[in-house]
Amino acid sequence: MTRRFPVARPCLGELEERYVLDAVRSGWISSHGPYLRRFEEEFAAHCGVPAAVGTANGTVALHLALAAAGIGPGDEVVVPALTYVASANAVTYCGATPVFVDVSPATWCVDVSEVAAVVGPRTRAVVAVDLYGHPADYGALRRLCDRHGLLLVGDAAESFGGRVGDRRVGELADVSTFSFFGNKIITAGEGGCVTTVRADLADRMRLLRNQGMDPRRRYHFVEVGFNYRMTNIAAALLCAQLERVRQIVGRRDEILHRYEEALSGPLDAQPVAAGVRRAPWMASFLVPAGRHRTRATGSSRSWTGAGWRPGRSSSRSRSCRHTRGRSAAPTRSRPTWPGAASTCPPTAT
Numbered sequence: 471m472t473r474r475f476p477v478a479r480p481c482l483g484e485l486e487e488r489y490v491l492d493a494v495r496s497g498w499i500s501s502h503g504p505y506l507r508r509f510e511e512e513f514a515a516h517c518g519v520p521a522a523v524g525t526a527n528g529t530v531a532l533h534l535a536l537a538a539a540g541i542g543p544g545d546e547v548v549v550p551a552l553t554y555v556a557s558a559n560a561v562t563y564c565g566a567t568p569v570f571v572d573v574s575p576a577t578w579c580v581d582v583s584e585v586a587a588v589v590g591p592r593t594r595a596v597v598a599v600d601l602y603g604h605p606a607d608y609g610a611l612r613r614l615c616d617r618h619g620l621l622l623v624g625d626a627a628e629s630f631g632g633r634v635g636d637r638r639v640g641e642l643a644d645v646s647t648f649s650f651f652g653n654k655i656i657t658a659g660e661g662g663c664v665t666t667v668r669a670d671l672a673d674r675m676r677l678l679r680n681q682g683m684d685p686r687r688r689y690h691f692v693e694v695g696f697n698y699r700m701t702n703i704a705a706a707l708l709c710a711q712l713e714r715v716r717q718i719v720g721r722r723d724e725i726l727h728r729y730e731e732a733l734s735g736p737l738d739a740q741p742v743a744a745g746v747r748r749a750p751w752m753a754s755f756l757v758p759a760g761r762h763r764t765r766a767t768g769s770s771r772s773w774t775g776a777g778w779r780p781g782r783s784s785s786r787s788r789s790c791r792h793t794r795g796r797s798a799a800p801t802r803s804r805p806t807w808p809g810a811a812s813t814c815p816p817t818a819t
C-alpha cells in the first residue's frame with residue numbers, strides 16, 4: 471500500500487480554537503477588532519521593531535511595501551532568480567521591472583556581487599529572499615543599498631524566527647514581509663505582515679492597505695489604495711501561534727536536524743552561513759541529476775516537495791535582464807511540521 475505524507479501541515483491546538491471562537495462570538499470577524507492590534511504589537515515586539523502592519527497575505531505585503539516606497543513604472547527592482555513567484559510578481563504589480571540575479575551556492579540566497587553587477591540608474595530597490603528560512607546576507611546588502619540609495623526589502627515569508635548574529639529577521643531590512651499561509655512556520659491560513667523601523671513607511675502602508683482612507687477622517691479617501699487588510703479572525707489565530715511559537719519552532723528544529731543527519735551524504739543540504747540562525751521552514755536538499763523524482767520505498771512513500779524553480783526560466787522573466795546562472799539545479803524539501811518525523815521516514819529517494 472502506498473502512503474503519502476504532506477510536506478506541510480499547520481500546527482493548531484486548543485489555544486487557536488479558543489481565540490478564533492472568541493473572535494467569532496464577539497462578532498469582530500472583519501478587519502477591526504482587538505486581536506488585530508494585539509497581533510501587530512506582539513509581532514513587532516518579536517521582531518524587535520517599532521511597527522508591524524498586518525495584511526491579507528504575503529504577496530500583498532510585498533506589493534504594499536514597494537508601493538509605499540513609491541516604486542513605479544520605469545523603475546527596476548533586483549530579485550533573486552531562485553524564489554517563489556510572488557517576490558517578482560509584486561514588483562510587476564507596481565509597473566516596475568524585476569531584474570533577476572543569481573543566488574550564492576554558499577546559502578542559496580541572493581549573491582550580493584551579482585546584485586552589485588546589475589545596479590544601474592533605474593535601480594530603486596533590492597528584494598532579498600530568505601530562501602527556505604535562511605536569512606540573506608543583510609550586512610553586505612545593507613552596505614550596497616546605502617551606497618546606491620536603494621530600498622532594501624527582506625522577503626521573509628519563509629524565515630520568521632531566523633537571526634543574523636543577535637539581530638532578528640524583521641529588523642534587518644528597511645521593510646521585511648512575512649507570509650502566514652498554511653505551510654508557514656506560524657499560520658493564519660492566509661495572512662501576511664510588513665515590519666519596518668521607518669515610521670514614514672509604516673504610516674503610508676496603513677493608508678494604502680485601507681483603500682487610501684485618511685486615518686483621521688472616516689470615508690475620506692485621499693488616494694487610490696488597496697484592500698489588503700487582515701481579518702480579526704486571522705489575527706486571533708496568529709496571537710495563539712505567537713504564544714506557542716517556542717514550542718512550534720523547537721519541534722521543527724528537531725525534525726529538520728534529524729533529516730539533515732540522515733540525508734547529508736547522499737544529498738547536499740542547504741548550507742548555513744556562519745553566525746546565521748536559520749528558521750526551520752523546510753529541510754531542503756540539492757538533488758543529483760536524474761534523482762529528482764519521489765520513489766516508493768517498501769510499504770510507504772517518502773514524500774518530498776519540489777523546491778522553487780528559478781524565476782528566470784519562466785516566460786515572463788526571460789524578457790528581463792539576468793546574469794548567467796548557477797541556480798538551476800533541482801531541490802527537494804522535506805516536511806518539518808511538528809509530528810512529521812514520527813510519520814515521514816528520512817529516506818534519500
Ligand SMILES: Cc1ncc(COP(=O)(O)O)c(C=O)c1O
Pocket residue numbers: 527528529530553554556557599625627628648649650651660661662
Ligand atoms: C519567498 C516567498 N515570498 C512570498 C510568498 C507569498 O506569500 P503568500 O502565499 O502568503 O501570498 C511566499 C509564499 O509561499 C514565499 O515563499
